[in-house]
Amino acid sequence: MVVQTQREDGTWYECEGCGLMFDEREDARQHEANCDAEDPSYIQ
Numbered sequence: 001m002v003v004q005t006q007r008e009d010g011t012w013y014e015c016e017g018c019g020l021m022f023d024e025r026e027d028a029r030q031h032e033a034n035c036d037a038e039d040p041s042y043i044q
């Protein structure tokens with residue numbers, strides 16, 4: 001899931017799965033589509 005984050009330097013989009021930050025929502029969404037961090041096996 002992509003979370004919108006408001007910071008003093010602008011709006012960021014964070015991948016909730018792995019915490020990666022993007023300045024473009026489209027970049028975040030594309031990352032999310034390929035991100036497998038939300039797989040429970042990632043947290044061990």
Ligand SMILES: [Zn+2]
Pocket residue numbers: 015016017018019020031032035036037
């Ligand atoms: Zn991610």
